[in-house]
Amino acid sequence: MASPIYDSDHVDHILSNISVILPYVNERQRRLIIGALSDALGYGGKSAISEKCGVARNTVRKSDEEFKLIIADAAGETSTSTETETKSDEAEDSGTTDTDKDSEMLLEATPEQIVGLYDGSVSLSSLESRQRRAGGGRKSEAAKNPELIPALMEILDDYTYGNPESVLLYTNLSDRKLSAMLAEKGYSVGRNVVNRMLKALGWSKQQNKKLKQVGKEHPDRNVQFEFINATGKEVLAAGNPMISIDCKKKENIGDYANKGKEYRHSKDPRAVLDHDFLDKELGQVAPYGVYVVNNNTGFVNLGTTHDTSQFAVASIRAWWYTVGKNTFPDATMIYVTCDGGGSNSSRVRMFKTELAKLVEEIGIPIQISHFPPGTSKWNKVEHRLFSEISKSWAGKPLISVETVVQLIGSTTTTTGLKVTCQPDYNDYKTGLKASEEEYDKVDIEWINIGTSNKWNYIIHGLKKDS
Numbered sequence: 001m002a003s004p005i006y007d008s009d010h011v012d013h014i015l016s017n018i019s020v021i022l023p024y025v026n027e028r029q030r031r032l033i034i035g036a037l038s039d040a041l042g043y044g045g046k047s048a049i050s051e052k053c054g055v056a057r058n059t060v061r062k063s064d065e066e067f068k069l070i071i072a073d074a075a076g077e078t079s080t081s082t083e084t085e086t087k088s089d090e091a092e093d094s095g096t097t098d099t100d101k102d103s104e105m106l107l108e109a110t111p112e113q114i115v116g117l118y119d120g121s122v123s124l125s126s127l128e129s130r131q132r133r134a135g136g137g138r139k140s141e142a143a144k145n146p147e148l149i150p151a152l153m154e155i156l157d158d159y160t161y162g163n164p165e166s167v168l169l170y171t172n173l174s175d176r177k178l179s180a181m182l183a184e185k186g187y188s189v190g191r192n193v194v195n196r197m198l199k200a201l202g203w204s205k206q207q208n209k210k211l212k213q214v215g216k217e218h219p220d221r222n223v224q225f226e227f228i229n230a231t232g233k234e235v236l237a238a239g240n241p242m243i244s245i246d247c248k249k250k251e252n253i254g255d256y257a258n259k260g261k262e263y264r265h266s267k268d269p270r271a272v273l274d275h276d277f278l279d280k281e282l283g284q285v286a287p288y289g290v291y292v293v294n295n296n297t298g299f300v301n302l303g304t305t306h307d308t309s310q311f312a313v314a315s316i317r318a319w320w321y322t323v324g325k326n327t328f329p330d331a332t333m334i335y336v337t338c339d340g341g342g343s344n345s346s347r348v349r350m351f352k353t354e355l356a357k358l359v360e361e362i363g364i365p366i367q368i369s370h371f372p373p374g375t376s377k378w379n380k381v382e383h384r385l386f387s388e389i390s391k392s393w394a395g396k397p398l399i400s401v402e403t404v405v406q407l408i409g410s411t412t413t414t415t416g417l418k419v420t421c422q423p424d425y426n427d428y429k430t431g432l433k434a435s436e437e438e439y440d441k442v443d444i445e446w447i448n449i450g451t452s453n454k455w456n457y458i459i460h461g462l463k464k465d466s
Contacts, residue, residue: 011041015052022053034060035067151185152178152197220450221372227449227456228337228369232293235335241328242293242335244380245316247307247343248389251398253282285404287389287421288315291381292327298385298419299323300408303428304401311428312343313354320362323420333365333458339379340370346454349434356442359461370455388413 018037022030034053038045038060046064050057155178173181175191175198182189218224235242286303288311299322301315316336324334338344344351355366371379392411398404401423408421443463447456 011048012052015048019053022055031059031063031066032070035063035065035070038064039067039071145187148182148187148189149197151182151187152194155181155185217374218372220455221375223450224369224372224455225375225378228371231335231367231369232337235333236294238332239328240331240333240335241324242337243316243319243324244291244293244384245312245336245338245344246289246376246379246381246386247303247312248287248289248386250284250286250307251404252279252284253398253400253404254279282400285398285401286311287386287404287408288312289381289385289389290315290319291385292324293380295327296384296415296417297323297327298381298388298411298417300385300389300419300421302401302405302408302421302423304423304425306428306430307343308428308430308432309343309345309348309350310354310432311424311426312351313358314424314426314428316355316366317358317361318422318424320358322422325362331364333367335367335369337369337371337379339376340373340455341376344370346370349439350432352442352444352457352459353434353438355459356444356462359459365458365460367458368456372455384417385419388417389419 015037018033022033025033034049034055037049041048046057046060049055049060155173175194178194178198179189179191182194232242283304286305286307288301288303288307290299290301292298299315299319301311301318303311303315305311316334320334324331340346355368359366376382388411389408393404393407396403396407398407405421405423408419411417411419441462443460445458445460446453447458449456
């Protein structure tokens with residue numbers, strides 16, 4: 001008997017190289033490479049591949065059969081010698097239907113694909129292109145029972161919380177509790193299966209957030225959220241900017257400890273001051289944020305004095321001239337959502353008079369919607385901009401204004417958030433108020449929603465003298 005071909009040093013070298021690249025290709029490509037090698041090497045090839053490439057002998061045999069079937073199909077031939085074709089013939093003889101094929105594809109689907117089939121974003125035909133051999137791999141519980149995902153979604157619908165804008169969705173049920181509730185519906189699945197399905201549905205574990213309102217909800221809470229949601233959709237559809245504004249808490253400038261952790265060499269923590277007393281020479285910074293809903297961008301006007309109504313409007317002005325004007329050259333209005341208190345309070349006349357001056361400058365009206373009392377956490381700038389800024393400077397001392405500007409400007413996310421930051425060294429005095437005469441000149445159009453008449457309005461500028 002002739003010696004096996006794998007004794008050749010040349011073949012050993014080829015197989016060694018192949019074993020290096022196999023981990024870098026997908027499963028189907030791996031099978032085809034192994035099958036092509038097995039076919040080319042002939043006698044002794046399967047053993048050589050199994051030994052040199054660390055592949056089970058049975059896997060090499062099946063890969064060889066799959067490769068030969070592809071070669072036969074490419075040549076337009078009908079082969080009856082392979083195990084794969086024999087199984088296909090048996091299925092045909094037994095009367096396998098399209099429905100059976102659909103069921104097979106469903107068993108091969110991932111939980112994400114099952115969710116897509118449920119909501120209509122994925123079709124069965126799109127599952128025909130696969131990498132894994134038919135029947136390969138463990139079947140997910142969602143694939144075995146397509147009714148499992150709808151059952152879970154039905155539970156989540158009843159126990160889901162969030163604002164009407166669907167900015168955040170969360171549930172107070174743990175994966176263990178969800179597993180138990182599914183069991184009550186006749187679906188016996190463990191918490192790990194529930195966890196995988198939740199991820200497929202786009203849910204993730206979140207830290208506690210201060211979202212529960214203290215005291216009784218305002219009677220117009222829901223109708224105000226619905227108005228903001230409906231108005232926002234109209235504004236976005238028209239291509240006009242929708243911005244969310246607020247001032248982040250003041251930060252002390254200096255070599256102080258900052259919450260969070262940063263990567264450093266082991267046992268080499270950054271040394272900072274052992275107290276947080278304000279350094280009056282360095283002072284504080286007040287980051288006033290503008291989050292643009294249209295394109296997931298942020299702008300921060302970094303104040304160095306006080307958070308006043310003048311500062312709030314100055315921040316909108318800075319955003320418009322720095323970013324907004326060029327981004328929205330055809331804008332016919334600006335829609336602003338903000339809290340009901342603070343420097344942009346619904347009760348402060350100075351905020352409206354300063355907005356009127358800005359409208360006179362830019363030539364387009366500004367519509368304002370204030371969030372109901374106790375709901376400031378739903379403001380998008382909070383969880384889409386400020387939370388990411390906190391992550392970007394976690395563990396890093398804010399030693400200077402320039403450092404803060406750099407850290408905020410470097411804030412990015414996997415969803416594409418980009419942030420522009422600029423310092424504002426103007427001195428904004430506290431205690432200033434708009435007089436009755438100044439306020440009477442504001443051309444304001446009130447929008448009455450529910451029983452609250454001061455949460456929604458459009459600033460058209462200053463009244464023209466008759």
